[in-house]
Every structure is written in C-alpha cells, then in structure tokens.
Amino acid sequence: MTWWKNRRKIVLGITGGISAYKSPEILRGLIKAGCDVEVVLTAAGERFVSPMVLSTLAGKRVWRQEDFLSDEMGWRMPHISLADWADAVVIAPCTAETLSNLARGTGRELLCSLVLAAQSPVIVFPAMNVHMLAHPATEENCEILKKRGVTVAEPETGSLACGYEGKGRLPGVEVIMEELWRALCPSKSLEGKNVLVTAGPTWEYLDPVRFISNPSTGKMGYAMARTAWYRGGRVTFVHGPAEFSNLEGFSARSVVSALEMKKEVMAVSGGMDVIVKAAAVGDFRAATLSGRKIKREKLDTTTIELEQNDDIAAALGKIKRPGQILV
Ligand SMILES: Cc1cc2nc3c(=O)[nH]c(=O)nc-3n(C[C@H](O)[C@H](O)[C@H](O)COP(=O)(O)O)c2cc1C
Structure with a gap:
C-alpha cells in the first residue's frame, strides 16, 4: 500500500438523510482500507442508522449528539479532541440541513462544531432529493463551503429513495474512498495540469x-x-x-x-x-x-x-x- 494511505485517522460524520442506510458499508470500506475511524452521528442521523450497528462494526463507541454537552463526555470536549486527532473529516451522507449549518458556521451539533475546529481536509457528500439539491439555498451553501476549501463531492444521478429520478444520490464506497485519498495525497504536483x-x-x-x-x-x-x-x-x-x-x-x-x-x-x-x-x-x-x-x-x-x-x-x-x- 502507498505509504500515505497507511493507517489514516478519519472522522466519519453521518447525518440524517435516507442514504445513511449505506453508512455501515462506508465505515467497513474505511476500516478495510486500514483507516482508524471515529464515527460522529447527528441526532437525526440516529433516526436512520443505529449507533449499535456502527459501534459494532467500528469495534468502539460512536459519538452521539447527546454526548456533546453531557456530564459524562462533555468534559472530554469531543469536538476539539476529535478535530485535533483527525487526518480528514468525511461527512457521508451530508444533508441540506448540515450543509446549511456548516456554511453558516453554527456549532449546535457536535459534528458542526468539530468541523469548525478541524485543521484537516473536510470532504462532504451531499445526498438529498433532486429539488432540495437544486434549491438556490443548497447551491449557495455548497459554493460557500467550496470557497472555504471544503471538498463538496458531486452527488450521483439515478433513482432516488424519495421516488424521484435525478441528481442527489450518495456515491458508492469506492468513489468515497477515492475522494478521500485525493484529499490526503501529499503531492499536488499536477495541480492545474x-x-x-x-x-x-x-x-x-x-x-x-x-x-x-x-x-x-x-x-x-x-x-x-x-x-x-x-x-x-x-x-x-x-x-x-x-x-x-x-x-x-x-x-x-x-x-x-x-x-x-x-x-x-x-x-x-x-x-x-x-x-x-x-x-x-x-x-x-x-x-x-x-x-x-x-x-x-x-x-x-x-x-x-x-x-x-x-x-x-x-x-x-x-x-x-x-x-x-x-x-
Ligand atoms: C424519511 C426522511 C428522509 C430524509 N432524507 C433526507 C435526505 O436524504 N437528505 C436531506 O438533506 N434531508 C433528508 N431528510 C431531512 C433531514 O432528516 C432533516 O433536515 C434533519 O433535520 C437533518 O438533520 P442533520 O443534518 O442534523 O442530520 C429526511 C427526512 C425524512 C423524514
């Protein structure tokens, strides 16, 4: 394996979109590639994928919104310690709501506070209904994030869980892994070429x-x-x-x-x-x-x-x- 792909420390943020049902596979893909992964779930994310599934696959606890300001976990300042630890933050899927929160720089969610504190590359994978994605507010939020250096991956086009056909699908694990490697590659010798x-x-x-x-x-x-x-x-x-x-x-x-x-x-x-x-x-x-x-x-x-x-x-x-x- 290429040296810079070895044992990378990844925060996997999972938000409350229907395609969160694919997130256990993303987690498995990261682990299979040798990454050390910490999972951060939004409160809405928990409605779509169980913390139990994710913690079992990860072999460790996952970070939940209720941990953020809790007596047991709050003192650990997970938003800072995870941000400092990570080589990269991947949010897949990323809802319209989280895109908006990230663009505005709000810190109510553990995941959004963590992104504010992160010094490492942040890669988000928007996934939503075709009209939500095409809404000027969502488009603007994506542009704001891109200008700040966040990698906003293109959603795929196809049949969506909401019954629509069009753009808005979460890409497969392989595409997500390649975006991650691209963000982590230490050489940018062909930039603009x-x-x-x-x-x-x-x-x-x-x-x-x-x-x-x-x-x-x-x-x-x-x-x-x-x-x-x-x-x-x-x-x-x-x-x-x-x-x-x-x-x-x-x-x-x-x-x-x-x-x-x-x-x-x-x-x-x-x-x-x-x-x-x-x-x-x-x-x-x-x-x-x-x-x-x-x-x-x-x-x-x-x-x-x-x-x-x-x-x-x-x-x-x-x-x-x-x-x-x-x-
Ligand atoms: C069944 C269902 C499916 C949803 N799927 C999506 C989705 O794919 N993408 C999205 O942006 N929002 C979706 N939403 C809306 C989000 O769950 C909602 O905006 C939530 O507040 C997101 O919170 P979070 O970004 O903090 O996880 C869905 C809501 C429901 C009820």
Whole structure:
C-alpha cells in the first residue's frame, strides 16, 4: 500500500438523510482500507442508522449528539479532541440541513462544531432529493463551503429513495474512498495540469462477431490516471474495452479500435501538459473487414490479411509541443 494511505485517522460524520442506510458499508470500506475511524452521528442521523450497528462494526463507541454537552463526555470536549486527532473529516451522507449549518458556521451539533475546529481536509457528500439539491439555498451553501476549501463531492444521478429520478444520490464506497485519498495525497504536483492517459486493449474486428486483441486489463493506465487525479491533474482517460468500476473525476472516453483510439487522442492531445500512453494498442487490423461472419467452408486453414495500424506514440512525438511531457 502507498505509504500515505497507511493507517489514516478519519472522522466519519453521518447525518440524517435516507442514504445513511449505506453508512455501515462506508465505515467497513474505511476500516478495510486500514483507516482508524471515529464515527460522529447527528441526532437525526440516529433516526436512520443505529449507533449499535456502527459501534459494532467500528469495534468502539460512536459519538452521539447527546454526548456533546453531557456530564459524562462533555468534559472530554469531543469536538476539539476529535478535530485535533483527525487526518480528514468525511461527512457521508451530508444533508441540506448540515450543509446549511456548516456554511453558516453554527456549532449546535457536535459534528458542526468539530468541523469548525478541524485543521484537516473536510470532504462532504451531499445526498438529498433532486429539488432540495437544486434549491438556490443548497447551491449557495455548497459554493460557500467550496470557497472555504471544503471538498463538496458531486452527488450521483439515478433513482432516488424519495421516488424521484435525478441528481442527489450518495456515491458508492469506492468513489468515497477515492475522494478521500485525493484529499490526503501529499503531492499536488499536477495541480492545474491537463493529463491524458490511455489504457486498456483495442479490439480489431475481422467480421461482425470476431476480433483480434490482447489481454491488457487497463489496470496500469487506470492506476496512473488515478494518481494524476490525486495529484490535482485534470485527467482525460481514453480507454479501450476493459472494465473500470469507477471513472468518477475523469473525463472518460471509451473507444474500441486503434483507429478510434488515435482519433480521440489526436483530438485532445494539443491541450495536454502530460500524455501517458499506457494502452496496449493493436499493431494490426484486418485489411478488409468482412461484412458478415467468415464461414468455415470446409477449410482446414484460412488466411486473413492484416494491415498495420498507425503508431500513435510516433504521431504524438511528431506534434509534441515544447514543455509537453510524453510518457
Ligand atoms: C424519511 C426522511 C428522509 C430524509 N432524507 C433526507 C435526505 O436524504 N437528505 C436531506 O438533506 N434531508 C433528508 N431528510 C431531512 C433531514 O432528516 C432533516 O433536515 C434533519 O433535520 C437533518 O438533520 P442533520 O443534518 O442534523 O442530520 C429526511 C427526512 C425524512 C423524514
């Protein structure tokens, strides 16, 4: 594991939105990634997910609103001690109410006081009904927080628990983890830079049902693209046919053949500061693409004529700008 991902101390804030039912999975994801996690629940959060579930998964007590000013726990000043302890504060889900409280800097809730005291990165994952999210008050609150350096993650679009279709869903655990790593990455060496990464194989069709390819998984290109994104790069990810479970944060373009890969790459290459060529682009394609399935026709052998694909790396080399980095 990358050294800076090791044993990070995370406060996981959980507020009272319907998607809080996913928060035990988020907690498990953080623990599985080796994080030390302290859970802070708002009073409304407790209505959606039980402290018992969370404390059992965490293997320790969780912090509740009733602890904040209590005789037993108040003297520990959990809002200060947890803020001082944390490497990052993640609020998932984050309700419209908590966004508003954070934007106004109120301290009534333990979680909001903790954010006021936090010196570490704060990442919030708004999740709510599509109209609540689009309300000017919510939009303004998000903008205020962004201006203060809080990472306000984009909610996902899809079917919402309230019955609506649209934007407002809490992203999955993988997306939440990647946002966290991005916030914690110690290097921002690619801040403001445009980075193009190619990944995966290409498929060169012989007929409508057959193609020649290679076993590239695209994993290396994906890892390089993620790292560039952690480091602050604006990442364009041009990939051949391979499975990628999370392309969030990238401008992703999917291609099939080497010809398509070349077209996409050449179209954007001029504006790139760094180009990483990690795709396993097929060297050859069928000289003539059969319009229908090539039949056996009692032949023991058959011959398929191949022609060379263009060398994308060489083409990029020819138009390389001064200062542009090709890898
Ligand atoms: C069934 C139900 C579901 C709710 N879901 C959401 C939600 O997904 N997002 C949201 O912003 N508010 C939602 N609310 C409203 C919040 O629970 C309410 O604003 C609460 O005061 C939030 O408090 P907190 O931010 O301190 O946790 C929901 C309310 C109910 C009754």
